[in-house]
Amino acid sequence: MTTATVVSKPIPALAEGWSAEKDFKPLSSITSSSQRTIEPVGPHFLAHARRARHKRTFSEDDRIQAQEKAKNIEKDDDDDVSEPEDPMMLQREAKDWKSQDHYQVLGLSKYRYKATEDQIKRAHRKKVLKHHPDKKAALGATEDDNFFKCIQKATEVLLDPVKRRQFDSVDEKADVEPPSKKDASKNFYKLWSRVFKAEARFSKTQPVPSFGGEDATKEEVDAFYNFWYNFDSWRSFEYLDEDVPDDNENRDQKRHMERKNTNARKKKKAEDNARLRKMLDECSAGDERIKRFRQQANAAKNKKKFEKEEAERKAKEDARLKKEAEEKAAKEAEEKAKTDREANKKAKEAAKNAVKKNKRVLKGSVKDANYFSSGGDASASQIDAVLGDVETVQGKVDPDEIAALAAKLNGLKVADEIKAVWKGEVERLVAAGKLKDGDCKSFI
């Protein structure tokens, strides 16, 4: 709504004494409004949505829309397919079409293999309008349609995908020469990446990994070189074939030429592969990144080695310490065993002595009790029987019990008491099952 409606009724003249800053007096804001929903329909709503979503004002939107429109117009213009024509090129003979640069003829030399079909068509049309023989004739020139034929041939080649590929294969003007060592030292990544970008046009697999900058990772660089060392190129050299005679008369000659061409193609292809390989070698030789990665790898390897040695040394040390500790422990144990043995021996002897002494006490006790004879000296057989029973009891009890028994008997002089003790002992042993009921009758 930029068109203005016209109001025929005049506005009032300015009253006397009316004045305001900058000739404008704001008085009151809009008094009321309501929230409503606009129908999201129609071209004007699209404009509204565009403004609302991009937060543009009316004038901004007008400007941006105008710019976009202008851009579209520019694209319709053939600005991108025009370049000055080389006067030498205009003099070309149509029959030499094999050697002509088709892109240059159509004015597309800055696009070359990147030119789109649309660009080629437009360029062709433009050139035709300019160089059509009828136009030249109208200008009074001679009937020279050589360049027009060049244009037609160029278009024919470039609009045919097969022919265009053949021409692109040998279009050396699109190549970028590898940089010299001196240049590369300064601008290595930029210059080489240009070379590979141009070379990438021959790749059967797209996209081609990029050369990357100085800070590329090892994986990226590896991927790049792996790709290029295994480069799969569609480049072919049919375009440079010598003409095969088309007559049927000389078939041998024809076959000979065909063979020759095939061989030449193979040779050229091999040469091209060799060239690429050489270029890659040259590039990788100068690539600082590879050196850096190698160094890093070496450093990593050294580090590993060092770590390994360190680990070995430590293991050895640990083993030595362990051994020492073991030896020490063994020695200590031996010494302890020795002292233990000696102590045991002493204790045994003491125990033996104690047992002997106790036995003496036991025997003494029966002697004190006069071998339990009721009157006078005991008979020899009675003495033997009692002593035999004492022996039996002694044989049945261990040294501690003998000691306990001896303690009980010690100091007792009265025969009955002694007998009672012995009787108790025998009864105890019978109860424990060590003696049979009928044994040691002399004590009971």
Place this chain on the structure above:
Amino acid sequence: MAETGATSVTPDERCAIGITFGNSYSSIACTVDDNAVVIANEDGDRQIPTILSYVDGEEYTGNQAKAFLVRNANNTVTSFRDFLGQEFKSIDPTHCHAAAHPKDVDGGVSFTIQDNVEGEPSTVSVSEISTRYLRRLITSASDYLGKKVTSAVLTVPTNFSEKQREALIKATTAAGIEVLQLINEPTAAVLAYDARPEAVVEDKTIVVADLGGSRSDVAVVASRGGLYTILATAHDYEFGGASLDKVLMDHFAKEFMKKNKDVDPRENARSLAKLKAESEAAKKALSIGTNASFSVESLAEGIDFQSTINRLRYETIARKVFDGFNRLVEGVIKKAGLDVLDIDEVILSGGTAHTPRIASNFRSIFPATTAIQAPSTNPNAVNPSELLARGAALQASLIQEYETNDIEQSTHPAVTTVPHITNAIGVVSLGDDGEDIFTPVIAPETAVPVRRTVHVATPKEGGDVLVKIVEGNTHIKVTKPEAKPKENGTKDDDEDDSDDDDSEEEEEETREKVWKIGATLGEAAVRGVKKGSKVEVTINVAGDLGVTITSREVGGKGGIRGVVKAP
């Protein structure tokens, strides 16, 4: 509003059409060189009855299916659009009376139909029925266009609930179609009119009366610089094409009964279907000619029936229905808080809108300045039956090149819901007698942000002038013939706001809309204006309701720029 279903299509491979999926009739339209064209189906119908019928496992739609209402009513589904996304308890099955009856299945709506050659009749949900029907529409469109249709814009009534919209999108997506957008029916009608090459973009208030077969919807739409805002809507399920059919059916049934004692064709389902079909045909004939013949073979009990009716008779017996339409329109204007004088245009849409009497009734309600867009009042009017489909097709062609995301974002409430100014904004100029006259520049109910420019005349002698930007609102001034007409309309009493049209006509009052000057927003001085030149005033209301006023002499440089702060 736009939502994508399972099918996602990129903008380049889209082939979008507009679909009006109506309760009684549906239409499909596409655009050819920016002109909307309604597509005819295989039978040559541009209005395709929304009917699906199964006979011996064969699926029929449109008029073929409609013919089966007589013989195969049980396997014929009609009027199912409104059931979409509804619960069984909330549907009105009146219009399915003479066809397959809706069934309650898990609260939803289903139909039991014999859609196979053999076996048990199957129960098909309304969503599935819609999908099947839409698939047929799409096939017709694809056949016509010669390429596969991928996307569509559909029209929906304004009172379609979110659930119904979702159900419709789901059913359409199931038919293999991406729903670009659902647009409101009144807006589609307005768009169809505004997209005509001769149309000029201007601020106007439009009443869209969409008179369909089973329902009538009216809406007041404010069109402001090509942006549409619905101010009020009203819906009516009583008055529609079906009620007109009913009137004719009753009429002819009585005629028949007069001739054949005690035989009521309305008591037999088959006779009723025949009666209904022929009545609809007669109604359509009466919209074109002044006479229509009615003839049915074997209407009831093997008796043939033949009769004629003229338009006058028809209009007399259908007067009740016509009055209903009038009340509906008057009601919606009142609901919007407007007066008939505020309405600049009435657009009639829908099949029933062909009826000449409805248009002439509206003609008498509205002032002479209001354009009535109906075939009988305006020979250049667009066919009312095609309006919605055309609008949908135009919208489809506008948005089909956008990404689905873009459409979704653009139709987001954050973009569509904006403040609308309640009062008009305009300049004060001098009348013939030197009094202040308000000239609207921005109409009321205009969405902001908005920018308008006017060229205002200056006093003859030129010199310094005052540009006074004010708010204004309207009121209706009623002048009785005997009273002396008041020239200065800055004051009025509210007594005449009650608009009883009948009494108005009888008393021959003249009613006119006058502007009242409200609050002054700002004043600017333009100095040294040349004789006879004009002053250009640009009023720009920002999204926050801040106003920027720029005034300068036409062709002059610089100018006075002033800002009135947002409230």
